[in-house]
Amino acid sequence: MTRLERFRSEVPQPDPDRLRANEDRLLAAIAQDSRRLGQDAEGRPRRASLRLRRPAQGARGRARRTASRLRRFGLVTGLAAALAAGVVVVATRRADPPAVIRPMPAAASEVLTRAAQNATRTPELHPEPGQFLVYESRTMDPATGEDRAGRPMRYLSRAVRKVWLPVDGDATGGFIEEEVLEPKPWPGWPIPPEARENLGRHGPSKLADFDDRAEFLRNDYAYVSRLPTDPRKMYEHLYTQLGNTRQDDTDAWDRVRGLLTEAYLPAAQRAALFRAAAAIPGVVTVEHAVDAAGRAGIAAARVDPVLGQRQEYIFDRETYLYLGERSVVTDAARAGAPAGTVLTSSAQLSVSVADHGPSAAARD
Incomplete structure (x- = not known):
């Protein structure tokens, strides 16, 4: 197949x-x-x-x-x-009613269109069953909860990650190594002592041994390498079980993130994904965006009105290679942070193929 x-x-x-x-x-x-x-x-x-x-x-x-x-x-x-x-x-045959298929509108994002045009110009990986795709990244994510005294706390956790994921999609075979970095404050909140308890390197250790996502939300290589190479079919895939509302557009845009973060699509599928994402209503260009590693680029973005944040996918301005993503506050009341605050950020540092996961000695 x-x-x-x-x-x-x-x-x-x-x-x-x-x-x-x-x-x-x-x-x-x-x-x-x-x-x-x-x-x-x-x-x-x-x-x-x-x-x-x-x-x-x-x-x-x-x-x-x-x-x-x-x-x-x-x-x-x-x-x-x-x-x-x-x-x-x-x-002449009695058939079930055809599924409702949402037509793909004309592409509106020049950034994603150029990313699609350049998708085949970078060296291609060809992982085989039994091998691992190895992702190295830098991340920043919101952390909320309660401290030991039961008081609410908010801060931004930061880490450098190295993840080994089986090419064949085996959910029980993944590993992670992580270095927890100094946290950043959530605007207006102090950094709690709990935020610094796990600083330093951890792992490698096994990832969770289950995957409860729906089949169409999988992003392992065995699955994504069989996704459509036709942009219209990829557009339909992004809208699987979604309707025609503004929130459905938001959900489809978030699904693009699932196919970019710690996932590797062959060039044909990657180009189709970018062309499909370019047609999602509401996509705009952000001329200046910076990923979690400090690399400057240009972004395709869309505002989530419920969260009050703009979700950006960042690309190199010259090569249109995907760099990472970030979310920026647009509605202070909804997001609970001043407008312009970066709440989540990532940088995809490298993707490679390995014959084996981390050694047993390293995991110990």
């Missing part, structure tokens, strides 16, 4: 406008043939049970999905007649 998914992935995506025009001609031919097939030689309606009077919801919908699949292999042009015959066969 991985080989099939990568088939012709190196071929540049054809022009969307040309494909759309071909698809419209194909569907028009299918609809015309469907109407003819609903009559006998003298123009009278057939008594067969073919339901072809509403091609926009039945045969037309199936034809659109078939055309989309064929478009991935460049086979749309010239197949209208064959597909029309195929639709007749399908129409």
Whole structure:
């Protein structure tokens, strides 16, 4: 399946406008043939049970999905007649209602579009089953709770992480090594003594031996290497089980983060992800953004009105290589911090392939 998914992935995506025009001609031919097939030689309606009077919801919908699949292999042009015959066969069967698919709007983010164009220009990793993908990163995250006296506390925890994740997606086989750094204060709050108790290096140790995410939220290599290379299909993947509200757009934008953080997508899937993310409504450009390692770049961002924060994905200004992400307060009342405060931040320092996880001696 991985080989099939990568088939012709190196071929540049054809022009969307040309494909759309071909698809419209194909569907028009299918609809015309469907109407003819609903009559006998003298123009009278057939008594067969073919339901072809509403091609926009039945045969037309199936034809659109078939055309989309064929478009991935460049086979749309010239197949209208064959597909029309195929639709007749399908129409004679009782089928479940098709899933509601949200169409992908035109891309609005130039940053992500350029990141997609540059996705194939960096050296590609080719991990194999049994190996590990090794991620090194720097992070800052909010920490909240109560101290030993039961008083509320807030601060920003910081760490340098090294994570080994199995290529085959085995949730029980991962490891982590972490160096806890000096915390930073949450604006207006003192740093509690508890924040400094675990300073220093820890591990390597095993990660949690379970993964309770839904299947479509997985980000291990075995799964993401089979994700669509067509931006429209990737867009549909980001909106799996989501609707058409502003909050659904926010959730889809957050799912992009799940495919960028401690995850590695092949170049074809990575380009499709960036093009799909560029079309999520509400995405804006932040000209100046800094990741957790202090590297300056340009960001594609979207405001979460519920949290009162702007979620930014940061890219190198020259190469458009992904650097990291951060969240910046836009609504002080909702976020509980002054506008402009950076509450979360990360920097992806390196991604590599290893034949083995950390040694038993290192884990001890």
